Amino acid sequence: MLQGSYSYPLVFASLFIATIASYTTLDLVGRISALGKSAYRVYWLIGGAIAMGLGIWSMHFVGMLSFSLPIPLGYDPTITFYSLLIACGVSYFALDLVTRGQLSFARMTVSGVLMGLGIASMHYTGMAALRMQPEIDYTVTILIASVLIAIVASIAALWLANALRTTQPGLLWLHRLGAALLMGLAITGMHYTGMAAAKFPTDSICRAANGISTNWLALSVGGTTLSILAITMVLSVLDARLQLRTNVFVKRLQHQATHDGLTGLPNRVLLAERIDSAIARHNSQSGTPFAVFFIDLDGFKTINDSFGHNIGDAVLKDLAQRLQAVMRKDDMLARFGGDEFIVLAEGVTDDTAAVRIAEKLLSSFKTGFKLPGIEMGLSPSIGIAIFPRDGDNIDTLLSHADAAMYQVKTSGRNNYRFFEVEMNVATLRLVTIQQGLQAAVRENQLFLHYQPKFNCIDNSIQGAEALLRWQHPELGLISPAEFIPIAEKSGQIISVGQWVIEQVCRELSEWRAAGHAMIRIAINLSLVQLRSPSLVQDILTITGRYGVPPEMLMLEITESAAMENAEETRSTVDKLKSVGFMLAIDDFGTGYSSLSHLQDFGVHQMKVDRAFIKTLTREEGRSRSIVSAIIGLAHALEMEVVAEGVETRAQLDVLQELRCDQTQGFLLARPMPKEEFLQLLEAARHASAQPEQV
Numbered sequence: 089m090l091q092g093s094y095s096y097p098l099v100f101a102s103l104f105i106a107t108i109a110s111y112t113t114l115d116l117v118g119r120i121s122a123l124g125k126s127a128y129r130v131y132w133l134i135g136g137a138i139a140m141g142l143g144i145w146s147m148h149f150v151g152m153l154s155f156s157l158p159i160p161l162g163y164d165p166t167i168t169f170y171s172l173l174i175a176c177g178v179s180y181f182a183l184d185l186v187t188r189g190q191l192s193f194a195r196m197t198v199s200g201v202l203m204g205l206g207i208a209s210m211h212y213t214g215m216a217a218l219r220m221q222p223e224i225d226y227t228v229t230i231l232i233a234s235v236l237i238a239i240v241a242s243i244a245a246l247w248l249a250n251a252l253r254t255t256q257p258g259l260l261w262l263h264r265l266g267a268a269l270l271m272g273l274a275i276t277g278m279h280y281t282g283m284a285a286a287k288f289p290t291d292s293i294c295r296a297a298n299g300i301s302t303n304w305l306a307l308s309v310g311g312t313t314l315s316i317l318a319i320t321m322v323l324s325v326l327d328a329r330l331q332l333r334t335n336v337f338v339k340r341l342q343h344q345a346t347h348d349g350l351t352g353l354p355n356r357v358l359l360a361e362r363i364d365s366a367i368a369r370h371n372s373q374s375g376t377p378f379a380v381f382f383i384d385l386d387g388f389k390t391i392n393d394s395f396g397h398n399i400g401d402a403v404l405k406d407l408a409q410r411l412q413a414v415m416r417k418d419d420m421l422a423r424f425g426g427d428e429f430i431v432l433a434e435g436v437t438d439d440t441a442a443v444r445i446a447e448k449l450l451s452s453f454k455t456g457f458k459l460p461g462i463e464m465g466l467s468p469s470i471g472i473a474i475f476p477r478d479g480d481n482i483d484t485l486l487s488h489a490d491a492a493m494y495q496v497k498t499s500g501r502n503n504y505r506f507f508e509v510e511m512n513v514a515t516l517r518l519v520t521i522q523q524g525l526q527a528a529v530r531e532n533q534l535f536l537h538y539q540p541k542f543n544c545i546d547n548s549i550q551g552a553e554a555l556l557r558w559q560h561p562e563l564g565l566i567s568p569a570e571f572i573p574i575a576e577k578s579g580q581i582i583s584v585g586q587w588v589i590e591q592v593c594r595e596l597s598e599w600r601a602a603g604h605a606m607i608r609i610a611i612n613l614s615l616v617q618l619r620s621p622s623l624v625q626d627i628l629t630i631t632g633r634y635g636v637p638p639e640m641l642m643l644e645i646t647e648s649a650a651m652e653n654a655e656e657t658r659s660t661v662d663k664l665k666s667v668g669f670m671l672a673i674d675d676f677g678t679g680y681s682s683l684s685h686l687q688d689f690g691v692h693q694m695k696v697d698r699a700f701i702k703t704l705t706r707e708e709g710r711s712r713s714i715v716s717a718i719i720g721l722a723h724a725l726e727m728e729v730v731a732e733g734v735e736t737r738a739q740l741d742v743l744q745e746l747r748c749d750q751t752q753g754f755l756l757a758r759p760m761p762k763e764e765f766l767q768l769l770e771a772a773r774h775a776s777a778q779p780e781q782v
């Protein structure tokens with residue numbers, strides 16, 4: 089047998105190449121895995137497979153260079169090329185496999201076996217390129233051992249590559265280096281074991297000795313491979329940096345798309361995702377029921393309108409922090425819209441648990457919000473819907489929580505309520521009304537009824553109150569008691585109120601043109617209208633357009649509206665009075681008037697709320713005392729008194745006894761269409777020698 093010998097520096101060089109190739113490969117695995125399903129994946133796979141294949145292959149030839157026989161050696165170019173193809177093919181297969189999702193143990197083992205066989209075949213094909221005569225005599229046991237080493241090394245390499253994918257970036261390079269050294273040792277170990285299996289008979293000659301010279305091949309291949317590996321590494325690092333920057337940018341965009349810019353809270357997109365996954369968990373038996381709390385702030389619009397958006401924003405930020413402070417860490421608080429927040433609380437198995445959360449949410453409003461100069465109280469209306477009881481999908485849950493919130497709003501605010509089925513119908517009607525209001529103004533669905541006010545003693549007509557009516561195309565006739573509060577909440581009362589003023593003025597001017605006696609008409613003004621800075625000018629413009637003298641209009645303001653912010657209202661009232669309008673306080677007795685404000689107000693008429701008239705009897709009683717006191721007070725302040733809701737003769741008798749000035753109510757006349765009202769006016773004019781005119 090020919091005795092081979094090794095040059096140890098070259099053995100180390102082969103180990104070095106194997107380690108560098110392994111390191112590059114492990115780096116590429118991380119790189120390609122991070123690409124996911126990107127279109128670039130296939131390019132990186134091909135590039136990576138060439139680099140890795142070249143690495144393994146050139147390690148083999150440098151290893152061969154370290155080995156010498158006492159005869160000249162060379163390599164057959166075609167077979168050598170095949171061995172390179174095998175190395176690159178095996179590398180492609182390995183890279184693709186390990187960068188494709190989760191790698192199960194079974195898949196890893198089968199792949200490791202195939203890869204090990206691939207590396208071994210590359211080695212033995214490379215050996216075949218020597219074209220020895222006679223053939224190399226292999227010791228079968230050592231040959232099998234070398235194949236086993238290749239297989240075990242491949243499985244270990246796959247496992248390492250897979251495990252390193254999830255390693256934190258900080259120490260990754262160190263782990264990767266250790267793993268690469270291990271892999272390098274395994275690959276060279278396989279090579280030298282394979283070499284140990286090869287026996288070269290004494291009379292061997294190398295038939296490829298005139299082919300590619302080993303020295304030239306090993307040096308050029310080694311050099312080229314190291315350069316390619318270096319270039320691959322640099323490209324990989326550069327691409328990783330680019331990817332990192334792209335990731336940061338994408339993350340920022342994702343954050344912006346899923347969070348509210350002002351409060352930093354999750355927005356409705358993230359909320360929807362979270363509710364969806366809570367529903368999915370529940371459906372797969374691993375989740376629990378959960379509660380959705382719909383929080384809407386009472387009167388937030390006023391803060392925004394009065395103090396400006398900056399202050400409004402500061403209040404919202406403060407509130408977001410307060411709400412978060414009372415919530416559990418696992419619950420989600422999201423900003424749903426302007427002043428609407430949603431809390432999602434999982435694991436709420438009964439109403440008691442939901443009540444506890446709602447109470448905590450309410451408690452965060454206990455202390456006032458600091459605004460410039462004052463501390464202002466703010467309250468929430470909270471609607472609660474429980475999954476799956478109140479809805480099995482996100483839209484139903486949110487709309488049911490919203491419906492429950494609306495019920496709180498319409499029944500006193502600053503509270504919470506659970507969803508009930510009847511609320512759906514109520515909410516649908518409410519939304520229909522709110523959405524139909526603009527069309528009502530535009531498309532002449534509104535009209536007025538008039539209800540006369542009578543002199544208490546002789547029943548002569550003293551004036552009339554214009555009362556709004558709405559003939560809705562689907563819902564029929566809707567009471568103002570229902571739609572006015574909705575219009576007030578949505579702000580649509582401004583345009584609706586303007587329509588009323590304009591219609592009254594138009595009809596008054598038509599009546600005058602038709603020769604009817606002029607009569608004073610009362611118009612209801614809502615608090616929202618009173619707050620409008622342009623109110624006085626708006627009414628003057630309308631009265632001017634129709635030539636209606638201001639004193640022909642009696643503007644009725646409810647007592648509670650007049651007192652809510654007495655200073656502000658008083659200045660509007662003063663302006664209205666100074667330009668000649670008459671003023672009345674409506675529904676008197678239902679609010680909390682301060683006597684001094686009442687005196688300062690100096691309005692012309694006080695209308696006693698019908699609740700007192702309803703229970704009015706001839707006998708001494710509470711209502712009689714109150715009505716008597718109100719009449720006395722009004723007269724002392726030089727105001728006329730009108731009793732509202734007079735329905736019986738007995739009530740009228742008592743009012744006459746108490747020296748009330750005027751009455752209004754179903755006893756003498758219900759609200760009526762303008763034609764009927766004009767007939768009534770004409771009949772009264774003819775019946776009286778001197779018709780009452782104001």
Ligand SMILES: Nc1nc2c(ncn2[C@@H]2O[C@@H]3COP(=O)(O)O[C@H]4[C@@H](O)[C@H](n5cnc6c(=O)[nH]c(N)nc65)O[C@@H]4COP(=O)(O)O[C@H]3[C@H]2O)c(=O)[nH]1
Pocket residue numbers: 539554555556567568569572585588611612613614674675698732733734735752753754755759
């Ligand atoms: N039970 C009973 N009720 C009587 C009697 N006499 C009159 N009424 C009713 O009492 C209401 C009087 O108007 P209000 O207190 O200003 O209360 C009004 C007012 O607050 C509001 N409203 C009506 N029209 C307008 C409007 O043009 N603008 C504004 N802002 N509010 C309006 O809607 C409320 C309800 O109006 P309506 O349904 O027309 O109801 C009217 C009228 O039909 C009676 O003897 N017994």
